[in-house]
Amino acid sequence: MPTSGAGPRPPTIADVAGAAGVSRTTVSHALNGIGKVDPRTRERIKQVAAELGYRPNLRAQRLRRGQAKAIALASTMPVAVAAGPSRLGFYMEIAAAAAESALLHGYALVLVPPVRSGTDLHSVDVDGAIVVEPDANDVAAAQLRERGLPYVALGRPVSPDEPAPYIDLRGELVAEKLLAHLREQGARRPALIIGSGQRHAAVDARTAYERVCAEYGWEPVVATAPETGGEQAGYDCCAELLARHPGTDAVCALVDAFAVGAVRAIKDGGRAVPDDVMVVTRYDGLRARTCEPPLTAVDLHLDRAASDAVELLLARLRGDVTTGMVVTSPEPRVIPRASSLRVTARA
Structure with a gap:
């Protein structure tokens, strides 16, 4: 493999294709689970990629698919009650559990500061969001609707016009x-x-x-x-x-x-x-x-509730219409x- 003064370069998709004796398109399809690739060829390509230490360019994948592979955690709850002076509390406990669950599915969690009037969520590059305990006429939820982004609520929405699925915190x-x-x-x-x-x-x-x-x-x-x-x-x-x-x-x-x-x-x-x-x-x-x-x-079993919220949101992103609108958290x-x-x- 070619080297430079900065050390060995990372393997590319062309290296995997050359070692496996297939085209770069076939490698891309095999590693991304798309296209018609013979199962045996797919497994051989994966094995070659692993042996070479190949890692796909996630940014390029996101650009091709039009996905950010990120979800946001947002709320209008002020820091004074959601986190406190130590910045540890209700919101951060939810964030920790949600981030872990999202990462298991290949998604990053974007933690959004308290959303107030004048705060702009339109610049945040995400595929969807979890809104924590939305208020009536919630600003965060309203901005997500304006962008046409799917979201779920952690806690029952109080607005009768709120269309989002939610985790019932009872x-x-x-x-x-x-x-x-x-x-x-x-x-x-x-x-x-x-x-x-x-x-x-x-x-x-x-x-x-x-x-x-x-x-x-x-x-x-x-x-x-x-x-x-x-x-x-x-x-x-x-x-x-x-x-x-x-x-x-x-x-x-x-x-x-x-x-x-x-x-x-x-x-x-x-x-x-x-x-x-x-x-x-x-x-x-x-x-x-x-x-x-x-x-x-x-x-309140917030770790379970946060994980359920991630699962509910990802189901929406997949277009899974069989998933219910309400998930009930365990008994408090x-x-x-x-x-x-x-x-x-x-x-």
Whole structure:
């Protein structure tokens, strides 16, 4: 093989063709699984390519096929709640699992920062996207539709006009399980804190909370906080809630950043967690585990959900019409911790 001062050059498709005694077109068809190539010839070409250490030019393949071989992970969730100061959290856990699953299929994952009005997704070279927990009139979803790109939602879309297949994160069941746990621990006046947007988690939690309140005769107390405010928004919201409803004995703060802020507000107000006010949250992430006291949270099986979202999107890219519009995630599991173990801790 020819060499240069820079070292041996990598083998080319012409080298494989010469060693296998076939044309370059036959090599291309054999290695890409296209065209009519005798199975024995195809296997011989693959063996020769492996022996020579040949690697196909992926960029050239993408250009010929008109594919980017990349999918995007996008959301309108602000960093203040999706990731936090450490940049580790809900969004990044999904990203890690989705990237691994995509790579198994030969796709790269493009991680898009929070998409807001004015952010342009049109310049991102991808074949499709996963939109994490789209809000009503979601900007990211709207831009993908404008481009004619297929996408799936991780979390139930709340807009009735949303056409995307989705992974059902079972928002109502999550809220029901958290409220059942609080009731088991003695709560009789639990309040709900949710984001002020219209993501499925907030919408489903409110629906479940109002239903449970009616069932048990609880007075419903629902407060909302802006996602962009992160922990401080949760702090302010909880402080105001306790001032208006001093009899509140538990707070179900769906966003983990809000829950951490709520714990601070409770303590600063001279109350104890969980003896005076219990606190639970939805996402079992770093914030929940490092809060003091650690927060009772829910295992949402995000690794499985992210992988399912990739599979659902790739099915759409293949034009697979047999794949259903909805994939249901495994049953969520409450992980009890010190922030709400009032009865159990004393038993």
